[in-house]
Structure formats: C-alpha cells, structure tokens
Amino acid sequence: MEDIKKYIGTHQDRFLKELFGLIQIPSVSSVAEHKDDMHKAASYLADQLLKAGADHAQVYSTKGHPVVFGKKIVDPSKPTVLVYGHYDVMPIDPISLWDSPPFEPEIRDGKIYARGSADDKGQLFMQAKAFEFLLSQGLLPCNVKFMIEGEEEMGSPSLGDWCRENKEMLAADLILVSDTSMIGIDIPSITVGLRGLAYMEVEVTGPSKDLHSGLYGGAVANPANVLASMIASLHDENNHITIPGFYDSVLEISPEERSDMARAPFNLNEYKAKIDIAEVWGEDGFSVNERTSIRPTLDVNGIWSGYTGEGSKTVLPSKASAKISMRLVPNQDPDEISALFAKHFESIAPPTVKVKVIAHHGGHPYVSPVTSRAYKAASKAYESVFGKTPVPVRSGGSIPIISTFEKVLGVKSLLMGFGLDTDSAHSPNENFHLECFTKGIETISWFYRYYAGDLASELD
C-alpha cells in the first residue's frame, strides 16, 4: 500500500490548509461567547465530509452545541464503522504562556502549534483524510458514518440524548475514535481503558460580603482558609482519598495484570525532567503508571477567592470557590461518586461557613476488549506502519461519552489515537506532530483493509 504514502505526499499542503481552516475557528465549547463559532466549526466539517466523498453530511441541532453527522454507504450488507470525534476545544488561558496565538496554527520543528491541533481537530482530520483516500481509490471496504460533536470538553452533556433519538441513523458495528495518545512516536499503543470523571464545583461562603481583614480578621472564619483546610483533608497522609465509600467499587487489578503493565517502558528521571518536577507524588503502594491508570484520583482544577490582582489588598473574602475533579476507574459510577463527594464535603464544613456543591457532567470509566476483531485489525495496521506490535494501555484520561455509546447504541469503541503525552493537550502551546498526523492517516487506512477489506482474511 505505497499508494497511501504517495497520496499524502501529493495532498499534504491541501490537508493542512483544510485542517488550519478548522483550527482557526475558536470553538471553545465551555465559553458562552463562542456559541457562533461552534456552528461555524460544525458547518465547516460537514462541508469537509461532503468534499471527502460522503453521500450525506449535515449539522444537527442538539440541546447544546450541534453535532455533525455524515455517511457513505458502500453496501448495506457490509459492516459499518461509526467514526466519533469532537470539534470543540479547551479554553486557552493562561493566554500569556502561548508562544504563538492559539487559533493561528503555526508549524515549528515538525509540529502544528495551536489549540485543538491534537485534541481533537487534528486527530479527527486523520479519520476524514483516510476516508477520503480509500474512497478516492475505490478501496473503502465498508460503510462509514461520522458523528462529530461540539461538547466533548464539557463532558458531552447533550450527545447521549441525541444518540438515543437517532439510534437508527447511528447503527454501526464499531465506533472508531482518534482522541487518545500513543506511548511514543516510535512506540505505538492502543488505548484499551479510560478513566471516568466526576467534576465538582464548590463554593464556601463566610460573611455575606467582603470584610476588612483588620477589623474582622481573627474573629470571623475566612472562607479561603476554610476551603484550604477542607481541600487538604480530602487526602490522608498516604495520599488516599478520604471520602467515605470512595474506593468501595474500585476494581482491584490482579497481580498478573499489574506485572504486565509494569513491562511498559518507563523512565522515572525522564518523566520528572519532562515536566520539571523534583519528585513524583501519589497513592502509597502504586507505581506512577498505576496511579494514572488503574487508580482513581482527586485534583483541584481551579481555585479562587479574594483579591488576586497586583499588589496587596487586605480583605477577608466573603466567598472561596474551587473546581475539583476525580478521575474514576472501573467500576466507579460518576453519579455515585459525585453524591459521595457532595455529602462528604458538606459534612466536613465547619459551622462558621455555608457550603454549596454542584456537579458538572461526568463520565463512566471504560475498558475495551483486546480480543475483538477490531482490536486485532488495528494491531495489524499499526504493525504495517510502525513495524511494531502496538502496546495495549490504559489511559488516565477520560472520554466520558465512550461508555454512553456502549449503553445507548450497544456498540464497542476502538481507540486509535495518535497524540503524544508531550502534545500539551489542554495546556498552552498544544501541538501535534506532523509525523503523527501522517502515520495516523496511514494506519487508519490499513485498519479498514484488515477490518473489512482485502486483508481481512489475515485475521482469521
């Protein structure tokens, strides 16, 4: 299949131009002022799918941001792959840390720097371009549908219902997703597990208004100090999470599986150097990789109270707030965990303050079978492109909608992601390697041939 390399070579400039057109639309789903950009991005993608050869591609309304659905039915008797991706991106702050404007993609050192370059605009474009290639060569061996949403970074609040309402239209044998990372650019891997997510926002209120810290300080509980103490108490001295019942449904992983995991390449010094930390941290009794994959966590994602401007202001703030999320593992249920958190957080509030706890949208953890035909086809495809068998890994990240797909559509997902941990997804200077982009297109193209095409017999 030299054709795919040649095809990419011939069309790369156009591929990038088309991708950059999408990246330039600042489709930040969680910020209300970008509402129109969500529509723009969705329309742009529908147009791209039609240009790539889809029979049909359209922007569908949901209760939230729109979904793009497109399809190419080559033969109703053939299997159907439903490609899932998202056109929404994370907020860009702190903007001051970006080396180039987040929505003006720039290629430096073989990488595309821009918000969404990896997560997920660049990756979903690989899917669109593999589809375009196979179709243009008359090689597409099965039916393909696309479902591209605009609320993934918010926890996909509307997509579950939309799937329920459009179950028939979405009927498929497999959901194919490129929204995860590989171990390294030379170490292909397939994500077979995702952590779930429970995302809470808490507000601690002391006095009804900001007070003069001189006149009241010492006699009135300071909500910022109180919130700090409450957050501090959420981990014990072994870095276990102290919420009663939090670990009750955590699936304990067998010693065999843990020693399997421990064979994945890992260099502690490189890990620390890459993110410039002197020491790692985490739950006693577990390795770094285990802490980010098979164990649940609790992190403050944001905290704010009082005066945060330049200089000094002596205020005893009225309120202190935090965003706190928990990554969940099988078989933790995000609604149950959110309820346990809320109950516990309210219970530890001292009588000097009032506490409000709200739950943002969460998601279930997911585990994907490594014995499926789809997994085997993917494994062969990576081998064809990288010359190596991919490593099955459990990722610490969450794609909350994946477990919803299984529940609502009854379809398993295959996570062929080509990002890297160094992509800075969700951070300033997000980037995506051009080499990952092209290898992704190649690997996806091979996948279709093994899964339902001329090489399918090699799996038997």
Place this chain on the structure above:
Amino acid sequence: MEDIKKYIGTHQDRFLKELFGLIQIPSVSSVAEHKDDMHKAASYLADQLLKAGADHAQVYSTKGHPVVFGKKIVDPSKPTVLVYGHYDVMPIDPISLWDSPPFEPEIRDGKIYARGSADDKGQLFMQAKAFEFLLSQGLLPCNVKFMIEGEEEMGSPSLGDWCRENKEMLAADLILVSDTSMIGIDIPSITVGLRGLAYMEVEVTGPSKDLHSGLYGGAVANPANVLASMIASLHDENNHITIPGFYDSVLEISPEERSDMARAPFNLNEYKAKIDIAEVWGEDGFSVNERTSIRPTLDVNGIWSGYTGEGSKTVLPSKASAKISMRLVPNQDPDEISALFAKHFESIAPPTVKVKVIAHHGGHPYVSPVTSRAYKAASKAYESVFGKTPVPVRSGGSIPIISTFEKVLGVKSLLMGFGLDTDSAHSPNENFHLECFTKGIETISWFYRYYAGDLASELD
C-alpha cells in the same frame, strides 16, 4: 459654638460637591493604570487646601505616588498640628457586587456610597472643612499642616523616606488622623491602638506547565492541593498560628486591661447577624473583641490557581498562588514576622513543589497614650458634640505609617476617626454617613479650641 453647625448648614452642598469631585477621581494606588489619577487627585486636594485658606499647598513627588503638603502658620510660637490622611483608595473588585458605580458617589438613606467615601477621602475632607471653618471665623488657634499621601492602601512604601527628607517642613507637636472608626454613631470612641501588618505573597509551582489532569493526575503533586494543605497547616486545632516564633514578642495584656476592654458594649447575636454568619471563629481563650485587637491573626486575602472560568476544565495547574496577611500586635515586628513566615512556609513545602515567598510592605503596631493633652482635648471635643465621653479602643486595623511617624518625626498621633464598622471600607458598597461627616467636622473644630484655643484652660 453654634456657629459650626450653622456654617455646615450653609455650606453643606458645596462641601459635598467638592468631596464628590475628589471621589470621582479613581485613585486606586495599587493598580498601575491609575497612575495619572493619583496625580489628578493630589492636585485637586492641593487646590482644595488653598481654597480653604492654606498659605501654601503643593504636590510633592516621591518614589511612588505624590504627597500633598499644605500649611497655615498663624503664629510660629503656637503649637503645630500635622493632619495626615490619604487620597488613595482600595481596588473596587468584585465590581458586580456594587449597587451603584464605585466612583460615582450617590447619597442613599443618609449615606454617601462610593469607594473612598469613608476611607479616607470623606474623612480627610472633614479635616479640611474644620480647618476652613476655623480659619474663616478667625478662630484657628494654632498652626496647621497637611500631609496627604497616595499610598496608604499599599502600606505607604514611600512616605517614610519622604518624611525623613522633609523632616523640618513637617515639624509638629501632634499628628492628627481621621482614618479610623467609632464604635457606633451614638457611641463615640477614639482609637488608641492599631494592629501592625505583614503581607506576603506565595507561589507554589509543581510541573513547569499546566498538565492534563487525566494523564498526569494521581502521579504529579497538584500545586493547588499542595498550597491548600500548606495554608491549612498554618493554624492548629485551637486556631493558633503554627509559625515557630510567631507569638514570641506578643505583648500579653494584663487581666485588668482585659476586663476593662470587656466592658465595651458588644452583642454577639447582632455581630453575627450583621455579617450573616452562624458562628464566630478564632483563637481559643480570647473573646471576639480581643481576637480583633490584642491578638495577631493570619488570613488568606486572595488565592488563585488553574481554571476559574465558567464550566469545567480538567487541568492540573502548574502554579497556585495566595496573598496571605498577618495582623500584628505590640511588640511584633513586621520584618521579623515576614522573615519567620517565609522561613516556615519554605520549610513546610513538600519536595514535589517549588515555593516562592515575597513580602509586600507591612507596618508596625501602634499604641497611643490616653494621658496626653491631645487625647484629653479630643475627649472633651467628643463630649461637646455627642454628649458622651468617648471610649478608648484598640482597633484591629492597621495604619502602618503611624508608627513610622513616631520613629521618623518623633511625633505621636491622635486618631479621631468617624467611620463606622458598617461602612464597608475595602468592600463593595463602601459608604459614609452624612451624620458622621458633619459630626466629624464639628468635633474636630471643638478639638482645636480645647487643644490650643479659648477652651484650653479647661484641660488643666
């Protein structure tokens, strides 16, 4: 002295118009963009002093915001009162909580609502207007100088040096300050103690950039969680501050003095109701009034980290910061306390993070003698206007420059403040009672007569 009431009645509209002109200049000292406003406010005040009858009034440059100095020498052999005040104001955030724009003064329910209405523009105007009245009636019995600075809310970083350089020009027998509160509108009081201040800013850095909380969460120490734990550890279970050496130089107050203090009117339920808290808080073994006057405190004035916008963002932040101030009591030294804080805060940082601690400007605590001629004159003046002997109180607040005056100029201060605890100084909806404003002008006018005028013999 019915004349003063009549004079205020005749001129009140002009007084307010002139005061509002000052308030409308947004002279927020700690925010760089208001630099020009500081000059505007200073010039405005110099002009006001000249109009009120000063021989001389001029804006003087300092290393920071300018100082206004003015004077009226009636007779070099007479005593000299140096009036101190400040034209700078606190920042206005959170702006959303103001019921009317902070720099557009509005009178509602007999109060002037605006930033600076009480602290300190309204109060320093009482001084200017008492001066104008006495002078216009040929009643000014002594020399008066004015020194009005623009950096009080920042801790007066430049004024100490400026005083040193202008010692001769500032020579005086007494410094008179209206920048404090009374117990109540019917309970006059004179502030005889001020707490000192040490103001720190801390920054905790974990990874060198924001990370994806799914991919790294659980294995990398989260600086927001770490900062929360560090802050939590600064108080023990009895709400004592845990910084080693923090209490070493705290002056213990005698049981007699404490029982004297306990006679001040105080209603716990009203106190709690006024600021809408269910329970007070504070150091074990001390009353509410003691906690805010004779005991030092530690409060978070601001904290920030990670994502603080709407919705959810799953980020493991690189940095977490806080502004933390300590109110000090005799004989704590702000530089010593800042150093103790910094040493302790660095020592409790876990090896997973880096910590940066900087000290903003602080100030010494101050105690004023109740046996001085000035205090006695003030006491008589309050009696004349309010019909009651004023209560000497120690305030929890800080005016860091007061102790500097004593050191540099060798002059004691008298704190005749007419604010109320309900003024919301430093908070949204700052306000100043018109009745306080007029009674302040009256009381200051009487003060001059007792201190150096026709009633001086009554003190002997």
